Amino acid sequence: MRRRTLQGCLCLLLPGVWVGTAQSQVSSVASPNAAYSRPEVAALKGVVPTAPVRLRVWGFEVYDARLWTPAGFRHGQALQFPFALELQYLRKLEGAAIASRSIDEMRRVGSFSDAQAQTWLAAMRELFPNVSAGERITGVNLPGEGAEFWVNGQRVGLVKDPAFARLFFGIWLDERTSEPKMRNQLLQGLSP
8 A cells, every 4th residue: 555655656756846856867878879869859950968867756766857958058048949858767657647747847937827727737648648667758849839749759749839838848947946956967067
C-alpha cells in the first residue's frame, strides 16, 4: 500500500511541488553525434545541448532535463529563440498527471484564465503519454507560434499559443520557477 501511494505521488512531479534536489550530471553518449541526429532537434539548426540536470525528489530520481540552444541564445529573451527542452524520464509516470502538474506549475509563473487552463490541460493530456524509464518528452519553442512536442523522437503535436509556450517553458526557465537550483544549472554558461 505504501509503495502504491508513493508511486501515485511521484506521478505528479515537475519542478518543485515538493522540495526536490536538482543535481547536474553529465551523461555520456555512445556516439558524440547520435544525440545531434535526433529528429526533434534536427530542424533547430546549430543547437547544442546543455549538461543534463537531474531532478530528485525525496531521494528518488525523476528525470534528467537539458536545453538545446542555438548560438547567441540569451535566456532573458528565451522565447525569441527556437530551442528545445528535453526531459528524459528515469521512472514510470502517468501522462495525465504530468499534464495536471504542468498546469499547477504554470500558475506559479503567470496568471491565465480557467478557460485557458482547461484548453491547455486537454491538449497536454492528448500529447503526453504515460512514460517509463528511458523515455523522453521534448518541447520545442516556436517563437511567436507556440510549443511543439515530441515523444521519443516522434512528433506528437503542437499547442499553437505563444502564451502557453511562455508559461510552459517558464516552469523551468522563469525566475518564479519552483526549482530555482535546477533553473540555474540549466542556464549555467548561457548568456543572460
